[in-house]
Amino acid sequence: LSASIAAALGLVATGCERSPSPQPAATQAAQPAVAAEKITDEHSYAEPDKVQTTDLALDLAIDFAQKQIRGTATYSLEWLDQNANQLLLDTRAISIQKAEGLGVDGQWTELTHTLAGADPILGSKLTIETPNRPAKVRVTYATSPEASGLQWLEPAMTEGKKGPFMFSQSQQIHARSWVPLQDTPQIRFTYTANVKAPADAMVLMSADNDPAAVRDGDYSFKMPQKIPSYLLAIAAGDLVFKPIGDRSGVWAEPTMVDKAVTEFADTEKMIDTAEKMYGPYRWGRYDLLVLPPSFPYGGMENPRLTFATPTVIVGDKSLVSLVAHE
Numbered sequence: 350l351s352a353s354i355a356a357a358l359g360l361v362a363t364g365c366e367r368s369p370s371p372q373p374a375a376t377q378a379a380q381p382a383v384a385a386e387k388i389t390d391e392h393s394y395a396e397p398d399k400v401q402t403t404d405l406a407l408d409l410a411i412d413f414a415q416k417q418i419r420g421t422a423t424y425s426l427e428w429l430d431q432n433a434n435q436l437l438l439d440t441r442a443i444s445i446q447k448a449e450g451l452g453v454d455g456q457w458t459e460l461t462h463t464l465a466g467a468d469p470i471l472g473s474k475l476t477i478e479t480p481n482r483p484a485k486v487r488v489t490y491a492t493s494p495e496a497s498g499l500q501w502l503e504p505a506m507t508e509g510k511k512g513p514f515m516f517s518q519s520q521q522i523h524a525r526s527w528v529p530l531q532d533t534p535q536i537r538f539t540y541t542a543n544v545k546a547p548a549d550a551m552v553l554m555s556a557d558n559d560p561a562a563v564r565d566g567d568y569s570f571k572m573p574q575k576i577p578s579y580l581l582a583i584a585a586g587d588l589v590f591k592p593i594g595d596r597s598g599v600w601a602e603p604t605m606v607d608k609a610v611t612e613f614a615d616t617e618k619m620i621d622t623a624e625k626m627y628g629p630y631r632w633g634r635y636d637l638l639v640l641p642p643s644f645p646y647g648g649m650e651n652p653r654l655t656f657a658t659p660t661v662i663v664g665d666k667s668l669v670s671l672v673a674h675e
Contacts, residue, residue, distance in 0.1 A: 388535065392522050394437045394474040395531035399430040400482075402531050407542035411552065411585050413513040416494035416501040418583075422528050423487040425538075434480045439525035439532035440464065441472030442493035448475075450483035457487065471522075475529050488529050498523030500643060507586065507641050508602040508659070512549060514586035516640055516656065520649065524578040537575035544568045546585050553600060553638060555582035555651035560590045560598055560636075574632065574652065582651035584638055593617055596630075601639035605659060609639045612662045612669060619673050637672070650675040 387398060402424045409420035426436070448462040461478040477486060492499065502514040517527060525532040544552045548566035556570035591610045592598040594617030599609045616637070620630055637655050639662070648671045649656040655675040661668040 390533040390535055392471060393531065393533035393535075394439050394471065395533050395536065396433070396435075396437050397531060397533065397535045399428070399433040400436060401427045401429065401536055402538045403427050405528075405530065405538050405540040405581075407528065407540065407544070409542065409544045411515065411544065411546040411550070413501070413515065413547065413550070416499075416515075417492050418496075418499070418527055419491040421487055421489050422530065423485055424530075425485055426483070428482045431482070433482065434478065436477040436479050436486055437531075438475040438477070438488070438529045439472060439522070440475050440490075440529045441498075441523075441526040442467070442496055443473075443526065443529055444491045444493070445475060445529070446489040446491070448477045448489075449487045450479060450481065451485040451487070452481075452483065460486070462488075472525055490529055492527050496526040498526040502586075502641055502643060506643060509587055509604045512587045514584075514641055516584040516586075516638075516644065517582050518645060518649065518656075519581050520579040522579070524581050527583075528578075528581065530578050530581075532578045534577040534579065537577050539575055540570075540572045540581070542570040542583075544570070544583070544585075549587070550585045551588040551600075552583070552585045553588065553654060554584075555580055555654050557633065558600070558636060558654060560592065562590075572652070576652055580651055582649070582654065582656065584640070584656070588638070590636075594620075596620070596633070597635045597637075599637050599639060600654070602641075605639055605662070608662050608664075609637070609659075612664070612666055613637055613672060615666070615669065616672055623673075647671055648675045 404425035406423040409418050445464050448460045449457040450460045463476045465474040467473045498517050498519050500516050504510050504512050507514045522532050545567055546552050551564050552568040554570045556572040587602055588600050589603050589606055590600050591606050597616045601609045624630055632653050634653050637657050639657055639659050644658045647658055661671050
């Protein structure tokens with residue numbers, strides 16, 4: 350027998366051994382209560398045991414010339430610790446203009462905030478003083494052209510070579526480079542967004558993208574299911590939509606979209622098969638965004654809008670298992 354087979358048989362034998370009979374309740378020794386272990390995410394400054402973001406509202410503007418996103422992020426907060434007096438957020442290479450809290454009178458009041466020095470991995474801790482534990486906090490900010498979670502492409506780097514392109518990649522901890530937030534999978538939140546961009550750029554997010562959306566430079570999104578920060582995603586560029594089925598389709602550059610639709614023609618069948626195995630599909634739509642070749646992954650499972658590399662479009666559907674994987 351090979352070592353691997355012998356090891357497997359050993360595991361089977363071990364698994365088949367009869368467990369010792371439990372002692373009668375009267376003879377069992379009393380076990381001391383074990384306190385719940387505090388879970389610490391070593392890659393986040395956030396304190397989810399004290400306060401948690403339940404909803405995120407973004408109001409953003411995309412500036413291709415400056416390679417920058419500017420705007421506000423508003424956090425709906427659940428305070429778990431009534432003695433907490435700070436909100437800690439993760440950031441990386443983000444400039445913070447202002448932090449505000451929503452008072453019980455409905456008025457926004459500026460809050461004291463401090464942006465710490467940059468750690469090469471974690472980025473900078475944003476500390477917002479919240480002595481009254483407001484239900485909402487709003488941060489006004491701007492990203493850096495070197496944001497690790499955003500890729501800015503010149504027209505020559507795209508398929509159609511007509512206009513610039515921008516897309517995000519938030520996994521693993523890059524969301525903090527384009528939105529200040531509690532960047533840990535311990536926190537899950539719904540979100541809405543209003544995004545302004547040049548009129549010739551279509552904007553998409555990991556949310557309820559409208560297949561019939563008109564390019565007008567002003568786009569709104571809603572994600573009603575809670576997601577962790579690494580699934581927060583955005584893209585903008587010369588993009589058009591073509592359907593595959595009633596709840597699936599492809600977004601891509603005009604020169605790529607027909608090839609992508611042909612390649613991913615079985616997407617609806619994959620959804621149907623998954624539903625037979627696991628129950629109703631919970632995200633509403635499953636669309637694919639085909640990105641320029643510089644996308645660093647084969648695919649990214651951003652909800653409602655999988656980001657996919659064009660290198661899987663080879664003409665014979667041999668690589669479309671990517672869709673089932675995502």
